[in-house]
Amino acid sequence: MRFLPVVNALGVIVFLFGLSMLAPVGVSWYFDDGAQAAYDEALLLTLFVGALLWVVTRRRRVELRVRDGFLLVALTWGLLPVFGAVPLFTQIEGLSFTDAYFEATSGLTATGSTVLSGLDNLPISINFWRTFLHWLGGMGVIVLAVAVLPLLGIGGRQLFKAETPGPMKEASLTPRVAETAKGLWLVYVLLTSACAIAFTLAGMDGWDAVMHAFSVMGLGGFSTKDASLGHFNSVPIELVAMTFALLSGINYATHFLAMHGKTLKPYLRDAEIPFYLGVLATSIIGLTIYLVSFDIYDGPLTAVRYVAFHCISLATSLGFATTDYGLWPMFGQLWILFLGSFLACSGSTGGGIKMMRAIILYRQVYREVLRAMHPRAIHPVRLGGAVVPDTVLHAVLAFSFIYMVIVVMLTLVMVASGLELVTAFSAIVATLNNTGPGLGVVGPASNFSPLNDFQTWVCAAAMILGRLELFTVLVVLTPAFWRK
Numbered sequence: 001m002r003f004l005p006v007v008n009a010l011g012v013i014v015f016l017f018g019l020s021m022l023a024p025v026g027v028s029w030y031f032d033d034g035a036q037a038a039y040d041e042a043l044l045l046t047l048f049v050g051a052l053l054w055v056v057t058r059r060r061r062v063e064l065r066v067r068d069g070f071l072l073v074a075l076t077w078g079l080l081p082v083f084g085a086v087p088l089f090t091q092i093e094g095l096s097f098t099d100a101y102f103e104a105t106s107g108l109t110a111t112g113s114t115v116l117s118g119l120d121n122l123p124i125s126i127n128f129w130r131t132f133l134h135w136l137g138g139m140g141v142i143v144l145a146v147a148v149l150p151l152l153g154i155g156g157r158q159l160f161k162a163e164t165p166g167p168m169k170e171a172s173l174t175p176r177v178a179e180t181a182k183g184l185w186l187v188y189v190l191l192t193s194a195c196a197i198a199f200t201l202a203g204m205d206g207w208d209a210v211m212h213a214f215s216v217m218g219l220g221g222f223s224t225k226d227a228s229l230g231h232f233n234s235v236p237i238e239l240v241a242m243t244f245a246l247l248s249g250i251n252y253a254t255h256f257l258a259m260h261g262k263t264l265k266p267y268l269r270d271a272e273i274p275f276y277l278g279v280l281a282t283s284i285i286g287l288t289i290y291l292v293s294f295d296i297y298d299g300p301l302t303a304v305r306y307v308a309f310h311c312i313s314l315a316t317s318l319g320f321a322t323t324d325y326g327l328w329p330m331f332g333q334l335w336i337l338f339l340g341s342f343l344a345c346s347g348s349t350g351g352g353i354k355m356m357r358a359i360i361l362y363r364q365v366y367r368e369v370l371r372a373m374h375p376r377a378i379h380p381v382r383l384g385g386a387v388v389p390d391t392v393l394h395a396v397l398a399f400s401f402i403y404m405v406i407v408v409m410l411t412l413v414m415v416a417s418g419l420e421l422v423t424a425f426s427a428i429v430a431t432l433n434n435t436g437p438g439l440g441v442v443g444p445a446s447n448f449s450p451l452n453d454f455q456t457w458v459c460a461a462a463m464i465l466g467r468l469e470l471f472t473v474l475v476v477l478t479p480a481f482w483r484k
Contacts, residue, residue: 004057005064006072011053013076017083018046023132024087028125035091035123042086049083067481074476077464081105084133091126092116098453105460107133109467110349112221112319112436113459115449119226124207127224131214137467138218138349139188139252187255192217195244202236216244219349221319221436228444230322235305241320242312249276249316251347271384272345272355280315283339284308287332294329315339317351319436326443333439337426340435351434351466353403360388360396402470407432410462417455427451431462 021043028036064072084104089097099115106113107130119127192213199209208224215222225231229241247255250273257266267273288304297303306323313320314336325333342358344350360383367379381388407428414424419441426438427448437444442451448459465473475481 003068003071006068006075007053008057009064009068009072010075010079011050011055011057013050013072014053014079014083015047015050017080017136018043018050020132020136021046021087021129024125024129027128028123031124033123033125035087035125038087038090039125039129041090042083045086046083067475070472070475070481073468074473077108077468081108081460084108084129087129088126091123096453098456099449102448102456102460103130104133105463106431107131107220107222108137109434109463110134110138110218110220110317111351111431111434111463111467112215113431113438113442113463114222114447115451115456117226117447117449119224120231122224124224127222128207128211130222131211131218131220131224134218134220134222135192135214136218138220138248139185183256183260184252187252187259188217190259191244191247191255195240198240198244199237202240203234204232204237212241213244215320216241216318217248217349219245219248219316219318219344219351219434221313221317223320228322229320233322238305238309238322241318242309245312245316245318246280248318249344249348249350251345252349253347254345269384270345272359275359276343276345276355279339279343280311283315283335284311287311287335290332291328296328310336311339314435315343316348317344317433317435321437321444324443324445326439326445337429337435337439340433341429351432353400356383357396357399359383360393361400363388364393364397399470402474403432406462406465406470410458413458414455417452417458419451419455427455427459428462431459432466434463434466 021039025036025039025043027033028039081101081104084107085097085100088103089095089100092100095103095116102113102115105111112134116122195216196209196213199212200206204212211224212229214220221228223229223231229238250267251270254266254270254273258264284304284307288300288307291297291303291307292300297306306325309320309322310325312318317340325336341352343355344352346354346356348354360381363381363383367381370377370379381393407425410428410432411421411425414427415421419427423438423440423442426440427442430436430438430442437447442448448456451459
């Protein structure tokens with residue numbers, strides 16, 4: 001009974017998610033692509049379930065507690081892909097529910113791993129729905145709901161803290177959390193619109209531009225083409241994708257403050273950005289020299305074109321590809337996969353452990369080295385000129401430990417299920433970091449369809465774990481959570 005307020009809030013979120021299906025319904029109706037019946041069923045089912053959950057628990061609407069926020073977020077990200085999968089399962093012949101759930105989860109978590117082929121021939125509304133899921137999940141369905149739930153008498157601060165990525169979640173951009181969510185979404189919408197316009201000017205047709213803008217700003221990676229962005233073979237299109245992927249990999253709070261104050265100073269004060277751009281630039285230069293030495297491409301200009309695109313795409317967790325980087329030497333493949341583990345900034349739509357945590361870990365290690373030489377010296381860890389509290393240091397260390405444990409454990413599970421090591425490891429790293437393509441069987445020239453049902457469910461679980469940054473899900477799984 002004590003979790004009925006969570007069920008009530010969940011009903012609101014499911015109902016709102018059902019309303020979002022009106023967008024692909026309109027696209028299907030406009031193009032008459034033959035998929036409207038699939039959306040009709042999904043729309044009615046989602047609205048019915050959401051309304052039912054809300055009606056039967058409407059008398060239990062109260063302010064959500066801390067544990068309520070964690071449970072609601074975990075339930076939402078586990079349940080919404082069920083409804084998101086219905087149009088795919090209904091419309092795409094031969095698609096199992098397991099694969100449909102995987103695809104919808106990949107969409108909502110902005111991962112971009114796919115089990116589908118023949119994307120060029122799918123109804124346009126199906127591709128629209130896939131990329132629209134990226135856009136919704138990129139900023140977070142929960143953050144959108146936070147802007148609405150207070151109007152229904154349901155507080156959203158605990159929800160926002162459970163959903164927002166990054167180790168330091170106490171600061172708000174505005175006094176009211178709903179206003180914060182609205183401000184972030186406004187920035188998100190403006191950047192998405194600018195990205196779609198830029199793609200159009202670069203040579204895409206209007207609808208492709210919109211759908212790829214959804215993917216880029218959500219840092220997802222679903223495309224309308226089997227060859228991903230390589231289908232267009234266009235340097236201007238690649239430049240647009242790289243530019244907006246870089247922007248989306250930066251903390252959206254920084255974008256909000258810059259737009260609100262009409263100044264670039266927030267970018268100069270953001271402690272993550274120098275590391276973010278510095279690691280990327282170093283990687284691009286180093287990998288270009290490395291590949292040129294192997295004569296992989298016909299010259300340094302071609303090499304830098306493909307290296308720059310894939311470093312940015314994989315590092316920010318966008319996941320688009322323009323060539324089969326699986327043909328690179330293994331070091332190059334592993335390096336860009338490794339970048340996706342930490343490069344995106346906290347508060348961005350990217351995945352991985354986030355640059356802020358990486359900086360804190362680096363400075364903590366450096367402090368321990370200094371302590372070994374000067375045991376009595378005081379060496380506080382600083383970030384952006386401020387001392388990082390011990391509570392944050394401990395949280396980052398715990399997160400990093402459990403992150404490594406989960407990567408190892410899930411990789412062993414995948415190997416035990418019959419996958420070879422490179423494919424198993426890269427599939428887990430790619431899904432846990434919400435990057436998209438992996439290596440080997442799940443590399444950029446293939447997809448995740450060769451995995452069996454068990455392996456597919458493991459990867460779907462990894463996507464949710466990664467999107468919610470591990471602890472949100474792990475807290476719910478602990479026995480202490482369920483004690484009174």
